[in-house]
Amino acid sequence: xxxxxxxxxxxxxxxxxxxxxxxxxxxxxxxxxxxxxxxxxxxxxxxxxxxxxxxxxxxxxxxxxxxxxxxxxxxxxxxxxxxxxxxxxxxxxxxxxxxxxxxxxxxxxxxxxxxxxxxxxxxxxxxxxxxxxxxxxxxxxxxxxxxxxxxxxxxxxxxxxxxxxxxxxxxxxxxxxxxxxxxxxxxxxxxxxxxxxxxxxxxxxxxxxxxxxxxxxxxxxxxxx
Numbered sequence: 088x089x090x091x092x093x094x095x096x097x098x099x100x101x102x103x104x105x106x107x108x109x110x111x112x113x114x115x116x117x118x119x120x121x122x123x124x125x126x127x128x129x130x131x132x133x134x135x136x137x138x139x140x141x142x143x144x145x146x147x148x149x150x151x152x153x154x155x156x157x158x159x160x161x162x163x164x165x166x167x168x169x170x171x172x173x174x175x176x177x178x179x180x181x182x183x184x185x186x187x188x189x190x191x192x193x194x195x196x197x198x199x200x201x202x203x204x205x206x207x208x209x210x211x212x213x214x215x216x217x218x219x220x221x222x223x224x225x226x227x228x229x230x231x232x233x234x235x236x237x238x239x240x241x242x243x244x245x246x247x248x249x250x251x252x253x254x255x256x257x258x259x260x261x262x263x264x265x266x267x268x269x270x271x272x273x274x275x276x277x278x279x280x281x282x283x284x285x286x287x288x289x290x291x292x293x294x295x296x297x298x299x300x301x302x303x304x305x306x307x308x309x310x311x312x
Contacts (some may be wrong), residue, residue, distance in 0.1 A: 093136055098180040099307060101126045101137040102170060104143035106188035109152035110244070111235035111280035112251050116142070117244045122187030124243060125296075141166065145190040150269035152264050152279060157190075164197045174207055177307050181311055182210040185303060189217070189234070209311055215299045217276040228291045231258070231283030240286045241296065250266035251285040258282045 103126045105119035114120065123140040130137045145163050149155040158166070171182060184198060195212035202210040215221065216238070225232035232238035238258070259281045267275055 090136065091102060094178045096295040097135065098178065099135045099183070100174060100181070101130050101135060101180045101183045101185060101307070102174075103137070103140040104144060104167075104184050104186045104188070104191055104194060104288050105140045105142055106146050106190060107142050107156075107236075108146040108149045108155040108157075108188075108241060109279040112246065112249050112285065113235055113239060113244045114246055115154050117235070117239050118144070120244050121239065122185050122215070122240075125187075125299050125303055126183075126185045128300045130307060133304065133307055135307055140187075141170070144188045145193065146188070148190070148264075148267070148269060148272045151273040160193060163191070163194065167194055167197050168201060171198070171205075171210065175205060180208045182208065183303075183306060183310070184210070184212045186212060186214040187216065189214070194228040211306060211310055213303065213306055215253075215303055218299075218302055220302050221299045224295045228295060229284060231255075232295075233259075233281040233283050235280040236283045236285055237292060238295070241292060242289065246290075253285075255284050256280050256282050266293060 103119075103122035107115050107119065109115065112116040119140045119142045123137070126137045133183040143156060143158050145160060146155055148158045150157065167184070174182065183192065186192070186194065192214065198210045198212040202208060222232065225238055229237060260275060264272060264275055
């Protein structure tokens, strides 16, 4: 009933999209936690509806790490399409999908395709962590923002009782990683962190987080035609 009332005054909705997968010493839910939290913090002052995160995505490279289930590409695309179709039928017209996982980038193509087929609606696929603004803010803090390192290490993605290495992890051989199968990827990554510092002071990382939240809020406010 509350959502029905909401639709009488607003047609925006946020769908966070994540992935359940290995994140080194951090939670398997890191991508889900971050996508949902950045969406909620951005939308709350605007009163925009945020749906629960879609917790599974495309992560075939991590298949050798237990607890990292993946969808097939066609399944992922079908799920996004079904969600957009059903929400559209209910009256929503402006959709912001906030993505928290690099493997899900193919979803952006599906979202543009869906929007082209539904000219009465607008849909944006935004990977909050990879935008120019967030990456620039991150590199002001440290030159290596990366998977499962300090860049995703927040109080809300940590695991109790887990002690992180103090040294920086050597840079990943990205050329080898691009062609590696799951077993080879695990051999290359070891603990699952790509490279760089495992953690940095919270006040430094918080500046990067605020940049991400502010950008998502701006998209919700002025990102529509």
